[in-house]
Amino acid sequence: MKPQLPWGRLYITKLIPNNYLQGSEVPFYVGNLDSVFEKHQKWQTLLPRVTPFYAVKCNNNLAVLRTLSALGTGFDCASKREIEMVMSIGVTPDKIIYAHTTKPQSHIRYACTQGVDMMTFDNEEELLKITRGHPNAKLLLRIAVDDSKSQVKLSTKFGATLGTVGSLLKRAHELDLDVKGVSFHVGSLCTDGVAYRWAIEEAHHVFEQARLIGFHLDLLDIGGGFSGHGLEMMSKAINEALDEFFPADSGVRVIAEPGRYFVDSAFTLALNVFARKKVWNMLMSADGNGLDTMIMYYVTSGIYSAFIEVKIYPDTLFSLRPHRVIKPRYQSVIWGPTCDSADRIMDVWMPELNIGDWILVDNVGAYTIPMSTDFNGFEKPTIYLVVTPQIWKMLNLKVSNLRFG
Numbered sequence: 001m002k003p004q005l006p007w008g009r010l011y012i013t014k015l016i017p018n019n020y021l022q023g024s025e026v027p028f029y030v031g032n033l034d035s036v037f038e039k040h041q042k043w044q045t046l047l048p049r050v051t052p053f054y055a056v057k058c059n060n061n062l063a064v065l066r067t068l069s070a071l072g073t074g075f076d077c078a079s080k081r082e083i084e085m086v087m088s089i090g091v092t093p094d095k096i097i098y099a100h101t102t103k104p105q106s107h108i109r110y111a112c113t114q115g116v117d118m119m120t121f122d123n124e125e126e127l128l129k130i131t132r133g134h135p136n137a138k139l140l141l142r143i144a145v146d147d148s149k150s151q152v153k154l155s156t157k158f159g160a161t162l163g164t165v166g167s168l169l170k171r172a173h174e175l176d177l178d179v180k181g182v183s184f185h186v187g188s189l190c191t192d193g194v195a196y197r198w199a200i201e202e203a204h205h206v207f208e209q210a211r212l213i214g215f216h217l218d219l220l221d222i223g224g225g226f227s228g229h230g231l232e233m234m235s236k237a238i239n240e241a242l243d244e245f246f247p248a249d250s251g252v253r254v255i256a257e258p259g260r261y262f263v264d265s266a267f268t269l270a271l272n273v274f275a276r277k278k279v280w281n282m283l284m285s286a287d288g289n290g291l292d293t294m295i296m297y298y299v300t301s302g303i304y305s306a307f308i309e310v311k312i313y314p315d316t317l318f319s320l321r322p323h324r325v326i327k328p329r330y331q332s333v334i335w336g337p338t339c340d341s342a343d344r345i346m347d348v349w350m351p352e353l354n355i356g357d358w359i360l361v362d363n364v365g366a367y368t369i370p371m372s373t374d375f376n377g378f379e380k381p382t383i384y385l386v387v388t389p390q391i392w393k394m395l396n397l398k399v400s401n402l403r404f405g
């Protein structure tokens with residue numbers, strides 16, 4: 001029997017000929033909500049003690065937010081606008097953590113008026129702002145932890161160093177603020193569970209310090225950093241560290257702020273090849289000598305849109321493939337659509353494509369959609385969402401524009 005393509009992929013193979021007939025060149029995502037559901041099931045199995053608060057910044061598509069809300073996750077918001085967004089779909093304030101250590105004063109006040117109490121801090125000035133804007137907030141002290149095992153480092157910009165933790169806690173105590181817990185983020189795309197273990201151990205020290213100052217902490221936030229794959233390995237290290245430093249009978253509630261984990265593999269992007277140019281490549285011929293053909297393709301979304309991460313984090317890898325199987329392969333450059341020569345997505349070996357062909361890119365659900373611009377007037381990709389009727393009914397999803405598998 002022929003293996004069944006995932007529903008999202010099947011939908012793309014239907015859309016492409018349709019777009020071709022209509023002459024559409026607009027790039028599009030297909031987001032598979034079943035995949036978000038499956039990720040949630042897996043999380044519950046592998047990390048049963050850890051409640052996820054999905055990081056909205058990663059992909060703020062409303063259908064994704066509604067799916068996760070129906071599954072009962074909380075939400076990590078980084079700004080007033082993100083808080084507004086999740087509350088607009090009925091999320092209650094107790095399910096929101098305002099997880100940004102440096103917040104505009106007006107955003108702190110807004111959180112207060114909405115009853116969003118949980119928020120993070122890592123410096124004294126922030127404590128003073130919170131005293132003015134939300135004196136009853138439930139605070140988490142974010143600590144800077146070792147981020148050497150992660151592709152995207154966060155600890156230079158965020159987190160109190162261990163040397164400053166004591167004085168910050170004392171200052172919070174003087175200001176009569178309610179510190180409830182500790183948070184950290186090991187950095188995005190973490191590759192080694194030991195980073196979580198080290199960070200959980202450090203958080204445990206901070207709990208002890210806080211106890212001596214007069215606080216009773218009962219909330220641990222282990223942040224994000226989980227890639228779309230490999231939760232098995234990470235969860236083993238996390239569960240072991242939790243059992244050792246925060247056992248189930250310690251009364252400490254554990255939450256996390258995963259972003260990429262939930263959405264990365266749920267989205268595939270289709271890019272239209274709207275122009276191409278053959279050039280002679282002097283440097284890279286097949287036999288290392290002489291001239292070889294290099295083909296430059298111009299596609300409908302580039303680094304100012306879905307591929308901005310390529311420029312911010314040069315180690316980011318996307319895997320591009322033609323939507324139909326063709327051979328042989330040529331050295332190729334894939335350019336974004338804008339007039340900027342920095343808009344170079346990737347150099348790859350690709351079969352020869354024609355104008356009107358499509359290139360597919362899997363695993364693009366994280367940090368692409370909210371970061372896209374329409375620089376030079378090029379349209380942002382359209383988003384199509386697919387879901388099977390079982391999941392749709394189970395979650396009672398109130399999302400329009402769904403395609404059913």
Ligand code: PLP
Nearest residue numbers: 055188224225226257258259260
């Ligand atoms: N929490 C905070 C405070 C973050 O800054 C980020 C990402 O930058 C996340 C959570 C989500 O991280 P990830 O997508 O790596 O899980």
